[in-house]
Amino acid sequence: MLKKALTIAGSDSGGGAGIQADLKTFSALGVYGLSVITSITAQNTTGVIAVEDISPTMVAKQIDAVFSDIQIDAVKIGMVSNREIIKVIVEGLRKWDVKNIVLDPVMMSESGSRLLDVEARSTLIKELIPLADIITPNLFEASILLERDVITLKDMENAVKELTKMGCSSVLLKGGHLTDRTLAKLTTKAIDVYYDGQSLLRYQADRVKTRNIHGTGCTYSSAIAAYLAFGFKMDRSIARAKDYITGAIQNSLNIGDGPGPTNHFYNLWKEKGE
């Protein structure tokens, strides 16, 4: 049977991150994609020019529209912008008894623009995180959630344990920005740390030498959601999603003047951009 995955996230007009990256990931993996848009960003590879949030009522209507009509197998949540939007998402997830929830707690774009209001942090922690089957923060987001620096691999292993105490079933802390402090440069491996209350696991791949890392977090969390939709267990879904994101970065696109996007269709597109 055709599997269906929903993304609840912001729109990136440049097509590299947000809703656009999520739907491309779902399509590349053979899952039917649906979307609930929380915010519209005027964005390209060089940065975010403007942000306009969708009204909470309209977010709620989109959620009701998709769930009232279509059986959805997994949900990925990305940019949620503000408290009011978080609250309607929480209501929707409860009302429709949603399963397989992957929450990427997006706070800032790679280019440094805020994508979550400062005061929304506590609502995210109290109301949305406890509903997630997995949360996928990067080092910066983990530091904000825990109110302390998460910098080293040891910090990551402690942080995943602390983060699970917020009530989610598991945590995948992404080390895309992990540095080797003695060499003062990024680690040669891209290492992510997982904890589900029992097993502490590492998922790692060789770091690709590229500046094209726009939308990597969005792509990764959507791939996890797609594999959950297919019925894989969490650890297998992450392992497959890690292979997917690594391939998408290895074949990333030289589009625009800033960091380019991941490539979802490298078997189809023989050209890598400009």
Ligand SMILES: Nc1ncnc2c1ncn2[C@@H]1O[C@H](COP(=O)(O)OP(=O)(O)O)[C@@H](O)[C@H]1O
């Ligand atoms: N240069 C790279 N080569 C290979 N994998 C990478 C690279 N940069 C990031 N990753 C991986 O991409 C995924 C997204 O991580 P990260 O970039 O930390 O997320 P975010 O986009 O939220 O900041 C993780 O699996 C991370 O290990």
Ligand SMILES: Cc1ncc(COP(=O)(O)O)c(N)n1
């Ligand atoms: C709408 C939207 N959602 C998420 C991100 C984060 O992606 P990245 O960390 O790669 O900038 C983004 N830039 N824009």
